[in-house]
Amino acid sequence: MPTKLEVRELSAWYGDRQALYDVSIDLTDRATTAIIGPSGCGKTTFLRCLNRLHEEAPGARVAGAIRLDGEDLGAADVVSVRCRVGMVFQKPNPFPNMSVFENVAAGLRLLGVRRREELDQGVAEALVHAGLWEEVEHQLDAPGSSLSGGQQQRLCIARALAVRPEVLLMDEPCSALDPIATAKVEALLARLKSEYAVVVVTHNLAQARRISDTTAFFYLGKVVEVGPTARLFGSPAEKLTENYVNGRFG
Amino acid sequence: MDADVGPATERRRSTDRRLRSLLRRGLAFRLGVTAVGVGLVVVFVGLVVLLVGGASASIARFGPGFLAGTAWDVPRGIFGAWPAVAGTLITSALALLLAVPVAFGVALFASEIAPRWLRAPLAYFVDLGAAVPSVVYGFWALVVLVPFLYGSVDPSLERLSGGAAPFASGSGETNVLAAGVVLAVMIIPTIAAISREALRAVPHELREGALGIGATRWEATRMAVLGPAAPGLVGAVVLGLGRAIGETIAVAFVIGNIYQVQGSLLARGSTIPSWLVNGFNESYGLGRSSLYELAAILLVISVVVNLGARVLVRRFERGARLRPRGARAPIAAPPPREPGTPLGTPAWFARHDAARSARLRRRHGVQLLVVVLAVGAVAVAAWPLVSLIDTAAVNGGAAIVRPSFYTSAPPPSCGIGQTSCPLGGIGPEIEGTLVMVGLAAAVALPLGILGGIYLSEYARRRFSRTVGLLVDVLLGVPTILIGIFVFSVFLAYDRPDDQSAFAGAAALGVLMMPIVVRATELALRSVPTSVREGALALGFPRHRVTLRVVLGSCRSALVTGCLLAVMRAAGETAALVLTAGTSLYWITDLRAPVGALAPFIYDALMVYTNSNYETDAWGAALVLLLMMAVVSLAARLAVRAPDAQGSV
Ligand SMILES: Nc1ncnc2c1ncn2[C@@H]1O[C@H](COP(=O)(O)OP(=O)(O)O)[C@@H](O)[C@H]1O
Numbered sequence: 001m002p003t004k005l006e007v008r009e010l011s012a013w014y015g016d017r018q019a020l021y022d023v024s025i026d027l028t029d030r031a032t033t034a035i036i037g038p039s040g041c042g043k044t045t046f047l048r049c050l051n052r053l054h055e056e057a058p059g060a061r062v063a064g065a066i067r068l069d070g071e072d073l074g075a076a077d078v079v080s081v082r083c084r085v086g087m088v089f090q091k092p093n094p095f096p097n098m099s100v101f102e103n104v105a106a107g108l109r110l111l112g113v114r115r116r117e118e119l120d121q122g123v124a125e126a127l128v129h130a131g132l133w134e135e136v137e138h139q140l141d142a143p144g145s146s147l148s149g150g151q152q153q154r155l156c157i158a159r160a161l162a163v164r165p166e167v168l169l170m171d172e173p174c175s176a177l178d179p180i181a182t183a184k185v186e187a188l189l190a191r192l193k194s195e196y197a198v199v200v201v202t203h204n205l206a207q208a209r210r211i212s213d214t215t216a217f218f219y220l221g222k223v224v225e226v227g228p229t230a231r232l233f234g235s236p237a238e239k240l241t242e243n244y245v246n247g248r249f250g
Numbered sequence: 251m252d253a254d255v256g257p258a259t260e261r262r263r264s265t266d267r268r269l270r271s272l273l274r275r276g277l278a279f280r281l282g283v284t285a286v287g288v289g290l291v292v293v294f295v296g297l298v299v300l301l302v303g304g305a306s307a308s309i310a311r312f313g314p315g316f317l318a319g320t321a322w323d324v325p326r327g328i329f330g331a332w333p334a335v336a337g338t339l340i341t342s343a344l345a346l347l348l349a350v351p352v353a354f355g356v357a358l359f360a361s362e363i364a365p366r367w368l369r370a371p372l373a374y375f376v377d378l379g380a381a382v383p384s385v386v387y388g389f390w391a392l393v394v395l396v397p398f399l400y401g402s403v404d405p406s407l408e409r410l411s412g413g414a415a416p417f418a419s420g421s422g423e424t425n426v427l428a429a430g431v432v433l434a435v436m437i438i439p440t441i442a443a444i445s446r447e448a449l450r451a452v453p454h455e456l457r458e459g460a461l462g463i464g465a466t467r468w469e470a471t472r473m474a475v476l477g478p479a480a481p482g483l484v485g486a487v488v489l490g491l492g493r494a495i496g497e498t499i500a501v502a503f504v505i506g507n508i509y510q511v512q513g514s515l516l517a518r519g520s521t522i523p524s525w526l527v528n529g530f531n532e533s534y535g536l537g538r539s540s541l542y543e544l545a546a547i548l549l550v551i552s553v554v555v556n557l558g559a560r561v562l563v564r565r566f567e568r569g570a571r572l573r574p575r576g577a578r579a580p581i582a583a584p585p586p587r588e589p590g591t592p593l594g595t596p597a598w599f600a601r602h603d604a605a606r607s608a609r610l611r612r613r614h615g616v617q618l619l620v621v622v623l624a625v626g627a628v629a630v631a632a633w634p635l636v637s638l639i640d641t642a643a644v645n646g647g648a649a650i651v652r653p654s655f656y657t658s659a660p661p662p663s664c665g666i667g668q669t670s671c672p673l674g675g676i677g678p679e680i681e682g683t684l685v686m687v688g689l690a691a692a693v694a695l696p697l698g699i700l701g702g703i704y705l706s707e708y709a710r711r712r713f714s715r716t717v718g719l720l721v722d723v724l725l726g727v728p729t730i731l732i733g734i735f736v737f738s739v740f741l742a743y744d745r746p747d748d749q750s751a752f753a754g755a756a757a758l759g760v761l762m763m764p765i766v767v768r769a770t771e772l773a774l775r776s777v778p779t780s781v782r783e784g785a786l787a788l789g790f791p792r793h794r795v796t797l798r799v800v801l802g803s804c805r806s807a808l809v810t811g812c813l814l815a816v817m818r819a820a821g822e823t824a825a826l827v828l829t830a831g832t833s834l835y836w837i838t839d840l841r842a843p844v845g846a847l848a849p850f851i852y853d854a855l856m857v858y859t860n861s862n863y864e865t866d867a868w869g870a871a872l873v874l875l876l877m878m879a880v881v882s883l884a885a886r887l888a889v890r891a892p893d894a895q896g897s898v
């Protein structure tokens with residue numbers, strides 16, 4: 001599979017505080033890459049650099065290069081970058097004053113879609129794609145925030161999918177969910193990876209093993225090791241990785 | 251064995267005694283805070299009873315026709331409310347129309363656009379603008395704004411409209427338009443401050459959710475922030491409206507005080523509060539009764555606005571915007587998809603995708619436009635405040651650096667144009683302000699805090715909801731009405747001519763109470779339940795938990811609330827003009843009329859018209875401004891400082 005996102009010597013700062021040090025990774029298309037590591041090691045920061053949300057933080061600064069299909073992200077228009085690289089957050093954040101329908105339609109409206117049939121089709125497809133359609137088919141006009149936590153998270157996934165991104169970033173998408181909702185999102189991830197480059201940050205090592213093809217282990221803002229998931233968990237090259245995946249710290 | 255039982259029994263007895271005394275004290279505390287809750291109801295009922303009672307003669311004489319009457323003819327004894335009611339509605343509407351876009355622009359800039367280092371100073375200046383006493387705004391308006399409007403704006407409006415109805419040629423500098431503009435200037439900071447907080451309160455994740463699907467910043471604000479902030483924004487506007495409706499002094503300065511309804515904004519006019527403050531002291535008989543009726547009408551208007559606001563805010567909180575626009579035809583389920591088949595791009599999506607870059611340019615253009623408009627709003631809102639501070643500094647600067655300014659009384663009457671006026675000071679006015687605010691604070695702060703405790707900690711029933719509602723209503727009651735209320739109480743129980751320091755202090759106390767109650771209630775509610783439960787679980791009695799632990803852990807919010815209440819009292823004019831009377835001398839008797847800083851400015855312009863107190867008035871204005879600047883800063887810093895943990 002070709003490389004979708006090429007990250008080269010990426011460093012990131014919050015004011016004087018450096019959160020990432022010279023991170024270089026290739027993220028493969030049509031595959032899931034898991035980012036693991038103890039909390040505070042820069043996973044979220046890394047993910048937020050990939051669609052340039054990092055620059056919204058106070059005092060934020062980056063160095064290095066990220067290329068999407070060979071095109072430099074830093075030079076592209078930030079709004080279209082975020083359209084092409086969708087993001088799902090740790091805590092489900094549907095727009096509280098919008099209905100289920102409007103939540104998914106929001107991105108399409110930004111692209112200029114106005115016609116009723118087009119919006120209907122786009123929203124329905126995204127909801128089906130996110131595996132939510134059967135559950136909300138009859139409550140499209142209910143507030144997005146009235147859904148259960150797991151449904152809200154899938155609504156946020158549908159919201160991101162509606163604008164047809166090429167990359168899907170997910171920051172601990174299941175950490176706020178119960179086991180059943182988590183299983184649904186994981187099943188969804190397994191389907192989505194055949195169409196997108198998926199990058200998932202997770203705290204849960206078992207989950208990383210289940211869902212990812214490649215795993216990257218971060219520690220103190222640096223990439224310690226990247227490799228096929230089975231290999232990284234089975235026979236890690238680095239001592240640090242071995243200690244972490246065997247639960248000796250974290 | 252007896253020797254063993256003795257001390258144990260003794261210990262048990264003493265524990266019983268302590269428990270009983272604790273219970274007694276807890277009960278007393280509970281009764282005390284409830285009494286304050288009842289007291290608030292009594293104040294409001296008293297306000298209604300005295301206004302309606304005072305109006306009875308007028309109601310009996312004119313009936314409902316009073317509202318439509320257009321005359322205020324003292325010799326013939328014919329009075330009607332319409333010119334003042336219309337003036338109030340027109341000036342308030344005009345103020346709202348001018349202020350809301352500017353205030354929202356300022357709030358948007360301060361919350362969403364400004365670079366981070368600029369946000370705190372900006373918030374400070376907005377707060378300061380909201381804290382500047384209305385008499386200072388009025389003074390500035392009279393000296394700077396009104397001549398400016400008369401020289402540049404009025405003629406262009408006249409020309410543009412060809413002298414047609416709303417802008418027909420007026421009769422001079424002071425007019426309805428000037429009043430509307432002054433009101434707008436005054437309520438912009440109020441609306442902006444609350445709107446900014448409403449925007450800030452929206453969780454950051456929502457903004458990021460919007461940015462994450464490719465929204466520009468403005469689009470993110472529109473999609474994710476405005477909706478959740480809507481109740482707060484509506485509340486801000488209504489609060490601004492309430493302030494405009496009740497504003498007295500600044501309007502009295504610039505509206506011309508003619509009792510007539512005219513078709514032109516460039517004509518002179520009056521509003522209910524300005525007519526009350528101008529005429530109340532000299533009125534008698536049926537004329538005074540009619541003024542009471544005007545006051546009652548003003549009370550009704552302010553209560554209606556207040557209750558209307560509650561309904562409106564509730565509606566927005568429940569998400570009135572969720573209802574779909576028009577009924578939706580059910581969407582057909584899309585055909586089932588093989589897993590792994592991509593979403594694909596239907597023709598319509600491809601079409602929009604192709605137009606993406608052109609559309610993107612337009613969206614960035616809109617973003618830029620919003621930024622430019624918001625910056626423009628900040629500039630428009632900043633001008634009055636900057637000009638006001640500048641004018642006060644230029645005109646009053648020399649006075650306030652002179653020590654005798656604080657230690658001597660205003661100079662004896664000194665005609666305009668006379669060149670060698672002796673230099674005076676505002677010593678008695680400072681004394682009057684300190685004495686009255688001090689007396690008022692000594693009573694209103696403790697009672698207000700108890701009232702706040704009652705609302706937040708003890709009351710759980712319908713009665714407490716009534717009290718809470720009344721506190722809201724009292725917060726919105728124009729201060730001129732509080733002045734009339736207290737004046738009437740003192741009139742009923744004292745010598746008829748009794749305007750005094752006591753009466754002034756009482757008015758300021760009534761004014762401060764609801765502010766302190768609400769601030770305390772909000773501060774207490776912000777203390778997490780776990781703090782209370784933690785202390786209760788250790789076996790501390792309820793009242794001690796409240797007094798020590800809960801109050802202790804929100805001390806800075808409490809201090810801020812009290813400071814703001816004291817500042818409002820120190821800058822108050824309308825209520826004092828009626829209750830404290832006028833005096834240029836040091837206090838010899840608290841039962842005699844007394845001067846104070848803010849009313850002195852009013853008196854210098856409206857009462858001692860043959861004297862030349864303008865410089866001293868500017869000095870007083872500058873002193874007030876400096877006080878507000880320092881206290882606003884202190885309040886801001888207090889909010890930032892972490893609270894020391896309370897101890898039981
Ligand atoms: N908004 C911020 N401001 C300052 N420092 C931050 C901010 N967000 C994260 N950091 C710091 O950057 C480092 C990496 O954080 P993050 O990327 O959130 O870690 P993770 O997601 O792996 O837990 C941490 O040390 C954290 O304290």
Ligand SMILES: [Mg+2]
Nearest residue numbers: 043044045171
């Ligand atoms: Mg994280």
